[in-house]
Amino acid sequence: MTQTGGMPSGDELEPPVPRRVSRLKTIALFALKLTITVGCLWYVTRNIKLDELGGLAGSLDLAWTGCAVLAVMLQLPLAGLRLGGIVDGLGVPRESSPRGPMIAISSIGLFFGQILPNPGGDAMRLWLLRRIGRTWGRAVTSVLIDRAVGVVVLLALGFVTLLFPSTLTEAAGNRLLLLATVGIVIAGGLAGFALIPYLAPILERSRITRPAAYLGRAIHRVFYPPRAGAPILAVALVIHMLTIVAIWSLARAEGLGLPLVDAAVLFAMIAVLSLLPISISGWGVREVAVTALLQSYGVSQAQGLFFSVSFGILLIVAALPGAVVYALYAPKPVEARIVSPRAH
Numbered sequence: 001m002t003q004t005g006g007m008p009s010g011d012e013l014e015p016p017v018p019r020r021v022s023r024l025k026t027i028a029l030f031a032l033k034l035t036i037t038v039g040c041l042w043y044v045t046r047n048i049k050l051d052e053l054g055g056l057a058g059s060l061d062l063a064w065t066g067c068a069v070l071a072v073m074l075q076l077p078l079a080g081l082r083l084g085g086i087v088d089g090l091g092v093p094r095e096s097s098p099r100g101p102m103i104a105i106s107s108i109g110l111f112f113g114q115i116l117p118n119p120g121g122d123a124m125r126l127w128l129l130r131r132i133g134r135t136w137g138r139a140v141t142s143v144l145i146d147r148a149v150g151v152v153v154l155l156a157l158g159f160v161t162l163l164f165p166s167t168l169t170e171a172a173g174n175r176l177l178l179l180a181t182v183g184i185v186i187a188g189g190l191a192g193f194a195l196i197p198y199l200a201p202i203l204e205r206s207r208i209t210r211p212a213a214y215l216g217r218a219i220h221r222v223f224y225p226p227r228a229g230a231p232i233l234a235v236a237l238v239i240h241m242l243t244i245v246a247i248w249s250l251a252r253a254e255g256l257g258l259p260l261v262d263a264a265v266l267f268a269m270i271a272v273l274s275l276l277p278i279s280i281s282g283w284g285v286r287e288v289a290v291t292a293l294l295q296s297y298g299v300s301q302a303q304g305l306f307f308s309v310s311f312g313i314l315l316i317v318a319a320l321p322g323a324v325v326y327a328l329y330a331p332k333p334v335e336a337r338i339v340s341p342r343a344h
Helices: 023-045 050-058 062-073 075-089 099-115 119-131 136-162 167-172 175-203 210-223 226-253 260-275 285-296 301-318 320-328
Strands: none
Touching (some): 023 285, 023 301, 062 075, 062 301, 075 136, 075 210, 119 136, 136 175, 136 210, 136 260, 167 260, 175 210, 210 226, 226 301, 285 301, 301 320
């Protein structure tokens, strides 16, 4: 086994390949998600008239809406840079893959993530990473870490946001509880990261916990020393900040005038709900939660629903470049190169 700094290389971090889920179970799970999505949408629209939503659509400020779409579109190349950094981090030291294919893969994955159930985008990224010559183990590990980075930075941003007074959190009455919960989760995550070198050998002894050991070693390889993973975390932070800008701009387009702090709180809730694998791409569940939260802010149910639905449509529109890339991009094996360190 080739060792680099006491850690196995990325291609050697091959987690056991899981068994394929049966088709019947997949269909049943999709049916359940569809039922929850439709049920939530029915619940939140049952007392709203279509002409109310039509009137809100007619008063939409297109300039601010365009700003919101642009903010989300800017995330496409950034997501590719983040994925590329993770893929390279799992390779040999100073490995650098061309960023063009990584941006194309991320754009396609984001598009399919909007039009398919949650795993659809990740499945496309796995398939395309394999097509450009990365091993299945490295592709799976890269996508898992990419997902984890988004969640970790989301939690950190949410914690900082909760430190500031927000009308939304005060109206919900859960600010201190949320602050304590998020703080505990972050502290636990940092402690777990620090303990990876000590826990991984223990976890590797059992077949059941061996995948967790593989993933832990991979995370440690990408983000240790901290300066190696800092650019990845920085890009993830910018991506989340752009989503907050999009929510703030969309709110202004609809005449809500949410402060940036409240837009950040709303973003954190939407992001968490989108991660829950209980509906189709977060639809339905997001509408119920956003409508309820905005009602506590003094927004009518119809306007709250319109905001949530228009945000979901905005995400789909902003991801459309991924469809164009999918139609034009022909993935082929791409060799990474080794970057020589510059003399200081």
